Amino acid sequence: MSTLDLETARRIVAGARAHAREAGLKPLTVVVLDGGGHVVAVEREDGSSNKRFEVGFGKAHGALSLGMGSRSLMARAEQQPFFIAAVTSAVGGALVPVPGGVLVRDAEGTLLGAVGITGDTSDNDEAAAVAGIEAAGLSAQVD
Amino acid sequence: MSTLDLETARRIVAGARAHAREAGLKPLTVVVLDGGGHVVAVEREDGSSNKRFEVGFGKAHGALSLGMGSRSLMARAEQQPFFIAAVTSAVGGALVPVPGGVLVRDAEGTLLGAVGITGDTSDNDEAAAVAGIEAAGLSAQVD
Amino acid sequence: MSTLDLETARRIVAGARAHAREAGLKPLTVVVLDGGGHVVAVEREDGSSNKRFEVGFGKAHGALSLGMGSRSLMARAEQQPFFIAAVTSAVGGALVPVPGGVLVRDAEGTLLGAVGITGDTSDNDEAAAVAGIEAAGLSAQVD
Amino acid sequence: MSTLDLETARRIVAGARAHAREAGLKPLTVVVLDGGGHVVAVEREDGSSNKRFEVGFGKAHGALSLGMGSRSLMARAEQQPFFIAAVTSAVGGALVPVPGGVLVRDAEGTLLGAVGITGDTSDNDEAAAVAGIEAAGLSAQVD
Numbered sequence: 001m002s003t004l005d006l007e008t009a010r011r012i013v014a015g016a017r018a019h020a021r022e023a024g025l026k027p028l029t030v031v032v033l034d035g036g037g038h039v040v041a042v043e044r045e046d047g048s049s050n051k052r053f054e055v056g057f058g059k060a061h062g063a064l065s066l067g068m069g070s071r072s073l074m075a076r077a078e079q080q081p082f083f084i085a086a087v088t089s090a091v092g093g094a095l096v097p098v099p100g101g102v103l104v105r106d107a108e109g110t111l112l113g114a115v116g117i118t119g120d121t122s123d124n125d126e127a128a129a130v131a132g133i134e135a136a137g138l139s140a141q142v143d
Numbered sequence: 144m145s146t147l148d149l150e151t152a153r154r155i156v157a158g159a160r161a162h163a164r165e166a167g168l169k170p171l172t173v174v175v176l177d178g179g180g181h182v183v184a185v186e187r188e189d190g191s192s193n194k195r196f197e198v199g200f201g202k203a204h205g206a207l208s209l210g211m212g213s214r215s216l217m218a219r220a221e222q223q224p225f226f227i228a229a230v231t232s233a234v235g236g237a238l239v240p241v242p243g244g245v246l247v248r249d250a251e252g253t254l255l256g257a258v259g260i261t262g263d264t265s266d267n268d269e270a271a272a273v274a275g276i277e278a279a280g281l282s283a284q285v286d
Numbered sequence: 287m288s289t290l291d292l293e294t295a296r297r298i299v300a301g302a303r304a305h306a307r308e309a310g311l312k313p314l315t316v317v318v319l320d321g322g323g324h325v326v327a328v329e330r331e332d333g334s335s336n337k338r339f340e341v342g343f344g345k346a347h348g349a350l351s352l353g354m355g356s357r358s359l360m361a362r363a364e365q366q367p368f369f370i371a372a373v374t375s376a377v378g379g380a381l382v383p384v385p386g387g388v389l390v391r392d393a394e395g396t397l398l399g400a401v402g403i404t405g406d407t408s409d410n411d412e413a414a415a416v417a418g419i420e421a422a423g424l425s426a427q428v429d
Numbered sequence: 430m431s432t433l434d435l436e437t438a439r440r441i442v443a444g445a446r447a448h449a450r451e452a453g454l455k456p457l458t459v460v461v462l463d464g465g466g467h468v469v470a471v472e473r474e475d476g477s478s479n480k481r482f483e484v485g486f487g488k489a490h491g492a493l494s495l496g497m498g499s500r501s502l503m504a505r506a507e508q509q510p511f512f513i514a515a516v517t518s519a520v521g522g523a524l525v526p527v528p529g530g531v532l533v534r535d536a537e538g539t540l541l542g543a544v545g546i547t548g549d550t551s552d553n554d555e556a557a558a559v560a561g562i563e564a565a566g567l568s569a570q571v572d
């Protein structure tokens with residue numbers, strides 16, 4: 001498999017939501033993108049606020065834009081906020097530099113896409129993304 | 144019920160996709176928005192091209208923007224293309240005026256949200272949206 | 287091969303330019319995108335005007351956005367100009383609906399990316415794109 | 430010579446990539462712009478992430494926008510982040526204020542264009558740009 005098909009994306013969404021409910025997280029929005037940064041599947045849980053899709057998309061899209069998990073984008077934003085602001089502008093506005101945007105790789109390390117989750121703390125969002133990716137039998141890269 | 148919850152959105156997506164597969168349609172992208180025009184659920188079938196989320200979103204978002212199915216937006220675009228172009232700009236760019244953006248109402252006629260589908264002909268996209276909405280026990284408004 | 291690597295992109299550029307020089311075409315700009323719509327290689331020949339990169343990018347990006355060669359985008363624009371205008375807005379502005387944006391597929395039909403060429407007539411631009419793609423041993427989809 | 434022709438741009442790209450491979454750098458994206466800030470040549474090496482063209486373009490475009498290497502843009506961003514943010518907006522969004530955007534001058538000091546490189550550390554990106562410019566027999570201005 002060298003792309004992220006819909007069935008896999010649905011498994012990631014289901015796995016992330018199962019983790020969230022078991023861990024008692026707040027309502028989440030889960031966004032799954034293919035390697036090109038395009039939407040494959042989204043679910044916004046009841047109570048997750050209006051623009052949570054855009055936030056989750058920005059985490060995953062930012063991760064794919066620079067080829068690193070959004071946790072690394074946060075580290076860079078803390079060191080050089082002007083760099084992350086500039087890249088956000090350069091890529092068209094969709095880059096949210098806090099944890100919760102996680103790259104998806106297969107067993108050979110091939111990049112398949114990314115997951116962006118938002119709704120609870122950034123750390124909890126990231127943990128849900130990792131849980132979803134692993135539930136689909138794939139590897140998560142958080143930084 | 145006065146809003147479109149995730150479980151209902153998932154039923155709409157499943158119903159639309161079941162219709163599409165039964166009718167032999169091309170791969171579709173199905174976007175479900177709540178009454179505020181915000182994403183609740185999306186699925187892009189394998190083979191549906193890169194920007195189909197944006198197209199489906201534009202159909203549903205345009206429908207909600209003016210409170211009519213996107214079939215009526217097309218009729219207006221044929222009469223007054225400058226009006227539709229102006230509204231598209233005014234609403235931020237997401238308004239695609241061809242059939243396939245369908246309003247969702249409950250039994251009392253309350254507006255709950257909209258569905259946007261793209262991937263086959265506009266007429267077939269609209270038929271899949273109607274099928275999905277009815278599979279969820281709700282009413283579809285195409286114009 | 288399920289992606290369009292740089293070496294392949296360079297072969298496409300070289301093939302398209304060789305065709306153009308042999309056929310006596312005007313100076314061309316050749317843009318090669320991967321399947322996600324992201325730049326892999328570009329060459330703008332001397333005398334090709336300022337914004338030719340943007341035009342070539344728009345042809346290739348538009349083709350990938352809707353999954354069809356830009357010749358089909360032109361046909362649709364002639365039938366429903368408001369639809370193409372709306373999709374252009376929905377995808378962020380980069381969609382140029384005239385021939386010269388050609389999809390690249392491998393022997394199995396897998397979509398690898400797209401080529402966008404501009405500088406001569408649209409028909410000649412398209413012919414150069416096809417020549418470049420075939421010079422790299424791949425298949426061209428113009429509509 | 431008072432402009433940056435394609436053959437020169439190709440030599441810069443080849444020189445920068447040769448340096449990068451010899452120095453063991455990560456996969457780079459190399460963008461060469463003419464004096465007007467328009468794309469002449471681009472190559473994105475395999476493994477360089479989705480939006481690296483946009484980042485490299487932003488470094489080179491920013492350098493040309495204010496007539497200084499992007500290393501000086503970084504210094505200014507550290508002193509007056511609001512100024513760089515404002516200029517970024519004023520020039521349309523493409524200005525990335527970290528090293529790796531280098532002005533290209535001929536022997537008489539005439540400005541010919543700029544190179545933007547991204548993929549490794551900013552310092553390594555800049556070193557590759559300088560190597561490419563010098564491999565083409567031209568002068569590099571990093572600040």
